Amino acid sequence: MTDASTKPSSSRLPGFYQLSVEQRRVLISEAMGLDLAGPGFVTADGRVDVGLLDGFVENVIGGFGLPLGVAVNFVVDGREVLVPMAVEESSVVAAASNMARLVRKTGGFTTTVLEDKVIGQVQIMDVPDGAAAVRVITAHRDEIIAAANALDPILVAAGGGCCDLECRLFGPQETGAGTDLVVHLLVDPVDAMGANVVNTMCEQLAPRIAALSGGRAGLRILSNLASRRRFSARCSVRAEDLAVGELGGSEVAERIVAAARFAVYDPHRAATHNKGIMNGIDPIVVATGNDWRAVEAGAHAWAARDGQYRSLSNWQLNEAGDLVGELELPLQVGTVGGVTRLHPVARFSLALMEVSGAQELARIIAAVGLSQNLGALRALATEGIQRGHMRLHQRNLELSREMDAGEV
Structure with missing residues (x-):
């Protein structure tokens, strides 16, 4: 059995499962230099300040451990x-x-x-000429990327930001309506999950992309199929x-x-x-x-x-x-x-x-x-x-x- 007073030098902890909860907490605390008993950290009973939880979601009545x-x-x-x-x-x-x-x-x-890029999608509906719209959007690539990055200079300063875009066409045979153009903004979120920054970019740039393509803006949101991350x-x-x-x-x-x-x-x-x-x-x-x-x-x-x-x-x-x-x-x-x-x-x-x-x-x-x-x-x-x-x-x-x- 592992001695709870011994600081481990690796993640190999034989007998860790045999220790009591308190012994495990002591071992981890000493091993990592973390004060688990400190204010605002991890309590043994899993309690979290309900006031903190109330700031996370709506209509809070308690917590779930x-x-x-x-x-x-x-x-x-x-x-x-x-x-x-x-x-x-x-x-x-x-x-x-x-x-x-x-x-x-x-x-x-x-x-x-x-790969480590987040995809933001801008849907443009009823595009009169899909191929022409792709050419125009591609020609304005640098302008669109610069406009996206101007929305989050802190992210850009951290080494991230919008770095590229892609265009995809969905014709009447797929949608049953006019041609849809979907523009993907590829964004390096650095250490963030990226949803908020990407959604902001998509929403702010959609009118310009719609104007360039001759269509009208539809959905503007991050994709959870993170095929580029x-x-x-x-x-x-x-x-x-x-x-x-x-x-x-x-x-x-x-x-x-x-x-x-x-x-x-x-x-x-x-x-x-x-x-x-x-x-x-x-x-x-x-x-x-x-x-x-x-x-x-x-x-x-x-x-x-x-x-x-x-x-x-x-x-x-x-x-x-x-x-x-x-x-x-x-x-x-x-x-x-x-x-x-x-x-x-x-x-x-x-x-x-x-x-x-x-x-x-x-x-x-x-x-x-x-x-x-x-x-x-x-x-x-x-x-x-x-x-x-x-x-x-x-x-x-x-x-x-x-x-x-x-x-x-």
Whole structure:
């Protein structure tokens, strides 16, 4: 068992799950130099000042607490990371941590920023000549970009801002009406999620774009299919480390590949497969105060980008017979703006991971999604998910009985 008074030098914390809640809090507090008991930080009972919550949404009457767990064992791009996860589902934190323990034996997860631009859409309806409108908009590209950036000089000073635009045409055969022109503003939001700045740009520039194209402005809003803000995570696991009971590691690896292939060609399986990936992603998004609905929408839309809903991940065997996995998906997350700096749990979560900005946060999120996917596939391909899941779920059942008996 881990000694709660010992400051860990890595995310590898054997026996962390055996500690009491208070011992875990002490260990994390000492390890990261975070005063969890300080004013406005993370209380053991999950309470948040209702006055603060009243400023977030309308008609507040209280708060809703989720368990906040810490996934251990993660090495992401060579860095040890303790991962906060706000989630109610049993086994999620355990599965992510367990698979991260296997992956760290081969060096941990590696991630890549594929693109990092947010898309804002300006719909122009009833354009008389679509091709001509595209030519005019393209000719005024620099003017439009400059006008967009003039709306947020602070973002531009931080190295971000509108950097390009794209035009798409939808003719009568698609819409049943006149030609629609959709102009995409591509914006680098730096460390913000980007919705507010992009929506402002779209709304302010729509009249000018409509005038240039000869049509009339329709919708002006960010797209949650963040196809230009994508991240990937990759890992490998030695076949021998995948053994379960009497099943050898090589057989388990082959079963995982077959299970992953099932999610490539069957949308019904793909939906459940991807839900398992999001089991690892959503808890971090929630814990950091980000918009988990936007992340969910983007991920599932990306999974259906070729017209059929498919798996977000890919698993194969390498020449040595070891398992190699990769996950690619769009992630609209930020480390500034919204409630990321206002909610005490969000502030703690970002501090716990020691992220430098939105890109690093997204990298970690992708790695945990891949780890969670591996855990689910390994269980499904061997003993099934119910054995481990129900063992952990039993605690919920016992608590429910105690509540019915009036003991809680």
